[in-house]
Amino acid sequence: MKKALGAAFFYARFALPFSRIGFRRRVGKTRLEADFSGQRWVVSGATGGIGQAIALGAAARGATVLALGRDAGKLDELAGQAAGAGRIQPLQVDLSLMQDVARVAGDIARNGRVDVVVHNVGVMCHEFRRTAEGLERGFATNLLGHWVLDQGLRRGGALHEGSAIISMSSGGMYGAALDIDALQAADAGSHDGFNAYAQHKRAQVELTRHWNSLGPAQPRAWVMHPGWVDTDGVRSALPGFRKLFRSVLRDAAEGADTALWLAATRPDTGEGIWLDRQRDDEHAFAFTRAGANADALVAALRAHG
Ligand SMILES: NC(=O)c1ccc[n+]([C@@H]2O[C@H](COP(=O)([O-])OP(=O)(O)OC[C@H]3O[C@@H](n4cnc5c(N)ncnc54)[C@H](OP(=O)(O)O)[C@@H]3O)[C@@H](O)[C@H]2O)c1
Incomplete structure (x- = not known):
């Protein structure tokens, strides 16, 4: 009840x-005028x-x-859909496997600096499954992998003070007070996807706060959410929700x-989560502040490497 x-x-x-x-x-038909020429971007979950x-x-x-x-x-x-040849360079990686994420971060860093990283990958896993590395699949994909990718890019010297980090959270976070023990269930019985x-x-909101606390010579970070969007992810994880709201999904x-707007405009960082080019409070209910x-x-996260 x-x-x-x-x-x-x-x-x-x-x-x-x-x-x-x-x-x-909030946005209407305002076109995004932005020129990212010469920039090197990394986008996770880009397929x-x-x-x-x-x-x-x-x-x-x-x-x-x-x-x-x-x-x-x-x-x-x-890669075939992008207008300019070579504009999209595919990198095959399983973002739920930390060794694979660390490998790809190293490869990216060895080949130059990165201007924008979008930590977009995210999955809702109703079924409890561990990866080959023994981590709960959602925790590995949605959070630890973002941390490992960031660490690898920083250690490799790919991120610099002009880099932008954008994390794709969800409005679902409004209903959660961060509980470290709940990030990864121990077994299927205690798992609630x-x-x-x-x-x-x-956690992505707090991770963004951490990244912004690292000092002025470091990249700046923003966390956003996309609203409700009709994607394969929603189709498979939330079929009932999709049926109900289909006509108004983005x-x-x-x-x-x-995400594109943040990368182009780089507004002041600080508290809050971005939606539709505007900063909203990161808490909608008092209990989540605790x-x-x-x-x-x-x-x-450091305990995992
Ligand atoms: N859609 C929404 O309404 C909504 C709302 C709030 C927040 N979000 C967030 O927005 C982000 C994108 O969501 P979406 O709805 O676009 O998701 P999506 O339709 O499920 O697409 C996710 C993409 O990530 C890839 N991916 C998943 N697991 C991967 C892995 N282990 N390794 C490599 N690639 C992997 C998928 O590739 P495969 O085809 O190989 O699985 C797919 O291309 C997520 O962080 C999500 O939480 C979405």
Whole structure:
């Protein structure tokens, strides 16, 4: 009963701003004028949905995009869609496997500096499954992999003070107070895919705070969410939700818009989460302020490497 009431309250509060109507009200048809020529981007989870729209949007504006995905066929297809030859460079990597993520970060860093990193990959895993490295799949993909990619790029000297880091969180994080112990369930019995996803998405907010605390000579970071977007991810993880809201879901380009806008405009960093080119409060409910902080999160991530 408490859960149902919470859900009803959540949808009543957010359905309008997160829908396509919200996008049209806040952004409308304002075109993004941006020139990313000469920039080297890294976009994770680029073979579908919002990540693909970010990769194509950046490439169309002149960037060279290193597109991270695990499916060779989808990567080739993506590279073929970009207007300029070589604008999208596919890099095959399983973003749930930390050794593979560290490998690709090293390869990227060896070949030059990076101007923009978009930590876009994210999955909602209803079924409890461990990766070959023994990590819960959602935790590995949605959070630890972002940390490992960032660490690898920094250690390799690819990130610099002019680099931008953009993390794709979710409005689902509004319902979660960060609980380090809930980031990764110990077994199937204690796993709740929806709650774990909300935790990972809240953790991205704290990770962004950490990255921005590292000093002026470091890259700056922003965290955003895309609203509700009709993608394969939503189709497979939230079929009931999609059925209910299908007519007002955003398209992938609308979901990608704020990432491209942040990279182009680089607004002041600080508290908050971005949606539709505007900064919103990162807390909508008082109880989430009592969650764990960035230091506790970083200590937990460091424990994994
Ligand atoms: N859609 C929404 O309404 C919504 C709302 C809030 C937040 N978000 C966030 O936005 C981001 C993108 O969501 P989306 O809806 O566009 O997702 P999506 O449709 O599921 O696309 C995710 C992409 O990531 C790739 N991917 C997944 N696991 C991977 C792995 N282990 N290694 C390499 N690539 C992997 C997928 O490739 P495969 O085809 O190989 O699986 C796919 O190309 C996520 O962080 C999500 O949490 C989305």
